[in-house]
Amino acid sequence: MEIKYWSDIACPFCYIGSNRMKRAMKEVGIYEQTPLEFKSFELDPTTPKETDESYLNHFTHGDQAREPQAKKQMEAIEKMAHDDDLPMDINRVIPTNTVDAHRLIKLAERKNDPALTERVISRFYKVYFNDGKSIADHDVLLAAAVEAGLAKDEVEAVLNSDKYRQEVVNDETEAQQLGIHGAPFFVINNKYAISGAQPYETFVQALKQIQEEEQ
Numbered sequence: 670m671e672i673k674y675w676s677d678i679a680c681p682f683c684y685i686g687s688n689r690m691k692r693a694m695k696e697v698g699i700y701e702q703t704p705l706e707f708k709s710f711e712l713d714p715t716t717p718k719e720t721d722e723s724y725l726n727h728f729t730h731g732d733q734a735r736e737p738q739a740k741k742q743m744e745a746i747e748k749m750a751h752d753d754d755l756p757m758d759i760n761r762v763i764p765t766n767t768v769d770a771h772r773l774i775k776l777a778e779r780k781n782d783p784a785l786t787e788r789v790i791s792r793f794y795k796v797y798f799n800d801g802k803s804i805a806d807h808d809v810l811l812a813a814a815v816e817a818g819l820a821k822d823e824v825e826a827v828l829n830s831d832k833y834r835q836e837v838v839n840d841e842t843e844a845q846q847l848g849i850h851g852a853p854f855f856v857i858n859n860k861y862a863i864s865g866a867q868p869y870e871t872f873v874q875a876l877k878q879i880q881e882e883e884q
Contacts (some may be wrong), residue, residue, distance in 0.1 A: 670703045670879065674855040675710035675844050678767045678804055679745045681759070683710075684794045685868030685880035686853040688753055691787075693872035697880065705783065707790060709771040709840040710852040718805035719764045749866070750798070761801030768837060770797075770804050773814050773824060780819075781838035788817040858883065 674690065676683035694700040728743060729735040743759045750757035770793045777789040793814045797804045804810065807828045814824045827833060844854070855863040861879055863872065 670699055670858060672703060672855060672857050673706035673708050675708040675849055675852045676771045677710050677712045677852055678793045678797050679850050680712055681798065682866040684755065684798060685749050685753060685852040688755055689869045690855060690872050692869060693876055696873050697876045709837040711767055711841065714768065716764065720765055723762055724759060724762040724764055748867055756795055756799040758799050758801065762798060763803045765803050765805040766779065769810055769828060770836045772809060772827055772833040775836045776823060776827050777819060785818045789801055789814060789819065792795055792817040804845045
């Protein structure tokens with residue numbers, strides 16, 4: 670089985686949904702031998718790299734009338750994460766551009782070490798959703814990437830260039846060609862699709878069903 674999924678570091682449902690998929694893969698016993706490919710999907714590539722905007726304001730697009738409902742939605746998202754044992758402090762989130770994080774994930778993938786790639790992705794999600802730091806800040810990215818296991822000089826070389834930018838664009842172009850308009854979006858064996866942060870049980874059931882059909 671092969672699984673690829675379009676995801677953005679700034680997407681809470683990607684954070685939660687991808688974690689549920691990985692847990693489900695472990696549950697059905699395919700995690701170790703199943704290729705799992707992260708595909709870049711920037712929710713908003715136009716988001717600036719430097720901002721003092723609050724996550725609430727970002728969430729409502731500046732519409733104050735929506736704030737009461739938005740606060741409830743943010744609380745619900747945070748509870749979803751905590752129920753899955755994922756760290757999240759949503760009110761500390763700094764909404765910012767994620768392209769450099771995506772480029773570093775591409776660097777990690779080039780090492781052909783799935784565990785390394787997963788550590789980088791997980792660390793970036795934690796930076797964005799829990800640490801209250803900017804995922805666009807190169808010092809923050811450097812520290813997080815090195816902590817996850819990437820070499821400092823290689824990370825600096827990517828951050829000081831435009832390397833892997835085209836690979837990010839290619840992923841997003843592929844998503845457009847496949848009619849994917851949101852994330853997370855999972856494609857299994859280039860044949861089956863699962864959209865959104867579905868309940869954990871849904872992922873388990875889908876994987877078991879696909880296993881049976883493919884056999």
